[in-house]
Amino acid sequence: MADFEDGYWSSNDELRLHYRDYPGPASRAPLICMPGLTRNARDFEPVAKLLGGKRRMLAIDFRGRGESAYAKDPMTYLPVTYAQDMDILLRDLNLKKFVLFGTSLGGIVSMLLAPQWKDKLAGVILNDVGPEIGKAGAERIRSYVGQGRSFETWMHAARALAEAQGDIYPGYRLEEWLRFAKRTCKLASNGRIVFDYDMKISEPFKLPGGEAGVDLWPLFNMLEDVPMLILRGEKSDILEKATATKMVKKVKQAKLVTVKGIGHAPSLDEDDAQSAISEFLKTIK
Numbered sequence: 001m002a003d004f005e006d007g008y009w010s011s012n013d014e015l016r017l018h019y020r021d022y023p024g025p026a027s028r029a030p031l032i033c034m035p036g037l038t039r040n041a042r043d044f045e046p047v048a049k050l051l052g053g054k055r056r057m058l059a060i061d062f063r064g065r066g067e068s069a070y071a072k073d074p075m076t077y078l079p080v081t082y083a084q085d086m087d088i089l090l091r092d093l094n095l096k097k098f099v100l101f102g103t104s105l106g107g108i109v110s111m112l113l114a115p116q117w118k119d120k121l122a123g124v125i126l127n128d129v130g131p132e133i134g135k136a137g138a139e140r141i142r143s144y145v146g147q148g149r150s151f152e153t154w155m156h157a158a159r160a161l162a163e164a165q166g167d168i169y170p171g172y173r174l175e176e177w178l179r180f181a182k183r184t185c186k187l188a189s190n191g192r193i194v195f196d197y198d199m200k201i202s203e204p205f206k207l208p209g210g211e212a213g214v215d216l217w218p219l220f221n222m223l224e225d226v227p228m229l230i231l232r233g234e235k236s237d238i239l240e241k242a243t244a245t246k247m248v249k250k251v252k253q254a255k256l257v258t259v260k261g262i263g264h265a266p267s268l269d270e271d272d273a274q275s276a277i278s279e280f281l282k283t284i285k
Contacts, residue, residue: 002048004059009092011063011085013076018067019089022048024056029097029122029284031057034086034106036265037205038145038197040066042183043103046269049277056214058093060086064198074200079105080214083112090117099284102237103127104265111219115227123227125277128236128265130214130243137237137264146167146202150192156263157193168235168263180267221250228254229280231273233262255280 004020007057011017020041024030024246033044041059060067062082071077086109090098099122102110107129114121121229144164148200150231159175161184186196198208228251234245259266266273 002051002053004048005065007058009089011088013072013139015063015071015085017063017069017085017089018061020044020048020057020059021214022053022057022059024051024053025156026056027285028055029099030055030095031099031101031125032086032090033057033059033101034082034103034109035060035062035065036106037141037201037238038065038106039184039194040101040196042066044101044268045099045183045276046238046267047277050129050274051281060089060106061119062109065202067197070198071169072198074198074203076080077198077201078110078204079108082104082109086115090120095120096285097122101125102129103268104217105131108199108216111216111241112214112224114219118222118226121223121226122231123280124223125229125231125248125280127231127273128233128239130239130247132228132240132243133218134237134240134243140237142202142205145205146199148153148194150188150256151185151191152176152192153194154181154185160227165263169267174212225272226251226253227280227283230254230256231266231276232256232258233264233266234258234260235263236265238264 002022004022008019009018035043041061044059051057064077075266087095097120100110105125110124114146158181161181162177188194232239232246244256248256259270259272
């Protein structure tokens with residue numbers, strides 16, 4: 001696994017938030033990587049390995065996930081609040097240019113950040129998300145998010161994830177499910193394996209419009225002249241094919257790459273995803 005340093009910053013409501021800082025040359029625009037709803041900075045380990053130190057990468061733990069503090073008010077678990085948290089970090093970093101890389105929720109936050117940061121955007125990578133969220137996918141996520149399950153061992157966790165999400169990653173063997181479990185879960189103080197997020201993140205998400213809360217098309221349209229890579233799982237129920245096609249038509253420099261055989265969302269270690277990311281970044285200074 002690539003080496004990184006732990007970085008921290010404070011939110012407006014004084015939460016201590018965390019990111020992994022993988023080093024790279026100052027001459028290249030770094031990647032700012034934001035994960036999905038129930039995920040964390042560990043999701044971007046395959047990207048860090050792909051970069052191999054050739055480009056700096058920051059992998060974010062949103063509030064309530066990973067090493068970031070849990071919110072006192074669960075109604076702050078909203079995309080607009082995550083965007084406000086990220087705005088503070090980006091101001092603190094004072095980067096000349098950067099690439100926003102968002103998976104699912106992270107992609108929604110990327111679109112929310114676009115208006116005030118467009119002059120510093122060297123590119124955008126959206127992993128299986130767009131301005132419209134597939135209704136079937138949203139309902140599927142609502143059905144499981146916030147369920148505080150626990151497991152006796154990592155093997156039990158891996159097998160439970162395989163049972164629940166086998167249709168999303170049909171090619172996974174037990175080895176991949178164990179790796180998946182260790183990216184999405186943690187060892188709790190009582191010795192049980194639990195999901196690595198605050199179960200209360202589900203509260204605002206279950207409200208009508210909880211996926212984004214705003215019409216994202218006007219924000220997405222502001223990226224019309226920004227280099228963009230759109231990754232879509234072939235079987236995704238979050239980024240529907242029609243939405244992805246419409247996105248490519250709206251953004252002049254957008255490229256759509258389908259990750260074969262995968263649902264929502266590509267884990268970024270697939271050959272299709274790795275090749276697409278590598279080729280895209282060759283065009284970004």
